[in-house]
Amino acid sequence: MIAAPAVLRAQTAARVVVIGGGFGGASCARALRHADAKLDVTLVEANKTFTSCPLSNEVIAGLRDIGAQQFGYDRIVAEGVRVMLQAATAIDASGHKVTLADSTTLDYDRLVLAPGIDIDFTALQGYDEAxxxxxxxxxxxxxxxxxxxxxxxxxxxxxxxxxxxxxxxxxxxxxxxxxxxxxxxxxxxxxxxxxxxxxxxxxxxxxxxxxxxxxxxxxxxxxxxxxxxxxxxxxxxxxxxxxxxxxxxxxxxxxxxxxxxQKAGRIAVLAGAVDRTGWCPIDAATFASKLVPDVHVIGDACLGGGIPKSAGAAQAQGKLCAAVLARDLTARPSEPPPLTGVCYSLVAPDNAFSLSGVYQPKGDLFAEVEGAKTSPVDAPPATRAAEADAATTWFKALTHDAFG
Amino acid sequence: MPAALVNVPPKARRGAVIEIKTLMSHVMEPGYRHTAAGEVVPRDIITSFTCRFNGAEIFRADLFPAIAANPFLSFFTTASESGKFEFEWIGDNGFVATASAAITVE
The missing domain is CATH 3.50.50.60 (FAD/NAD(P)-binding domain)
Structure with a gap:
């Protein structure tokens, strides 16, 4: 009887539900689909259109149109991921069920939470949503x-x-x-x-x-x-x-x-995956929640340690989490992708510098391997301009990886 | 930039409980660290903080090596009369810093 669940999984497609269609969740859903076409992958996202935070400071400064920040889920649907464009309203961890705003329920074998951050509207006196x-x-x-x-x-x-x-x-x-x-x-x-x-x-x-x-x-x-x-x-x-x-x-x-x-997004709270820090404790090697079985948390919502809460890091986590899940659910060995993060800071339209790091799971957190690489402080304008171009290329790659 | 920051409400009702906040910029070197060459970095901390109101001591704190840099102290008192708060920080290597703030009690 102990082997029964594995037998069942071998006969029917294993079901993975990913909640949150940002850089972490969207990348994870696509990577799961690519890892094994037999996996039954559902992506739940409350908004029809995703608006990217990376490069949004350029929108604030009038250098970029908000439209260039927005991405839809059509290509992810075309790849065979079921996309449910509505909010998740409840998670029944023991029953392995997610309830959506229209009362649809989704059964899962594994649930991936990628809710990003919520603003903590209780942290500053007088600063509420209004x-x-x-x-x-x-x-x-x-x-x-x-x-x-x-x-x-x-x-x-x-x-x-x-x-x-x-x-x-x-x-x-x-x-x-x-x-x-x-x-x-x-x-x-x-x-x-x-x-x-x-x-x-x-x-x-x-x-x-x-x-x-x-x-x-x-x-x-x-x-x-x-x-x-x-x-x-x-x-x-x-x-x-x-x-x-x-x-x-x-x-x-x-x-x-x-x-x-800030704190982990609302759905992580509903799932019971948040501790008193306001973030989600995980096993860094598998992203498995320390608090809820068969739930994995990726991206800004998890207690990361050395890895920053950034789009690039969330995407790397999404892909690694997909590899871990595919290995567990299909019993097929896979090469885990590296956990890398790079971020560009633009200080003028043609002037940027960057910070990149490689990370490794270390217990419950991620540790930096060999320290981060930062652009030199004394660099000629041509180098800074080249990094500004690289930032544009990086953004294209990042969004292509997440949204197709 | 000032080394000492104090926040005392400029006005208060007689008998009201008021909060006083202070922050002193200081390294608070604990004396337990070593340089790369193996030498002990000598202790350099603030050892005492005193607040007087119209000359009378109303609050005192002793500080120790475990306290982090730039000690922030906040405490409460009752506004009894108009007057002047005087703050004094004393530490290693002859460190002395003072600040003051007036309050009008109505």
Missing amino acids: ASAVMPHAYKAGEQTLLLRKQIEAMPNGGTVAISVPANPSRCPPAPYERASLIAHYLRTRKPKSKILILDAKDSFSQQKLFEQAWQQLYPGMIERIPLSQGGRVTGVEIGTRTVITEFGNYNPDVANIIPP
Whole structure:
């Protein structure tokens, strides 16, 4: 009787449900399908169109159209993945069932959760969902991205844009600084008397030397940053007076981009896969949840350790998770793909640098192998321009891998 | 940039409980670390923090090597009368820093 489940799986196609059609989930669903066409793969996603966060800072700065960030699921459907475009509303882990918004239920042998992040609307006093319509976070791409862009376009010359940055762990740690750079590019071109104020809950940040050098060279005097130890941590907002509150002072910027602390997406909470950190503990070798059997968690929602919460990392995790599942469910050996992540930070339209790393599972977390590779601090403009081109190529490859 | 940050409400009702927040920029070197050459990095920490209100001590804290850099201290008191809070940080190597803030109690 012990062997019965394996026999059943051999006779009927094993069913994998993936919830979340972002870079992690979409890449995982496609990779499962490619690993074995007999696998029964369903992708559940609440939105018809996916809007990419990578390169969305260019949309904020008016350098890119939001349409270039958007991707549909038609090609994934054409490959034989069943795509359900509605929200998952409940997960019955012991019954191996997912319920969708229209009450459809999906049975699974394995469930992959790729819910990304949710904004923690309880973390900052006064910053709830309604407040984000006045002070956008723009940390989930789409309407929020366009709202921030509109506010910056409407700001008078001489105004101040404040960006509040949360402590780690958070999605894409260099993104707020890339955002500051590209907004500075827009302001220097259109409204040169304006300023940017970064209120930071961290003392040091990813690729700090590269960013600070770029700011000095490209936008001298435009960007001021108040780190944690100078009282930079934002603790709340007052929407009525448009005030941003820190432990040691209040600010009244013309535009306030509040990036609050984050947590694993809602569906991970419903599944019971989130611990008190707000993130999902996993076994790093298999992405198996430490809390719920037969559930795997990939991407920004998991407690990653050394691996950043980035699109590239989520995609690499999605592919590796697919290889692990295909091996388990089809008993066919497979070569696990490497866990690599690369991210580009654009500081001006033709000026970028990058950070890349190779990671390995180490217990419950991912450890960096041999340390990350960062672009040199002193590089000629041609090198930076080449990296800006490479960023475009990288984005095409990333989105092609995820959405076909 | 100032080394000391303090946050005292400028105004309060008589009898109200108020929060006072302070942050002092300091390395808080614990004295247990070694350089690459094997030499001990000497201890350099803040050892004591005092808050006085109109000359009388209302709050004191002793600090130890396990406390992280840039110590942030927050405490509560009752607003009894208008006056001046004085803050003092004392540490290794003759470290002394002060700050002050006034409050109006109505």
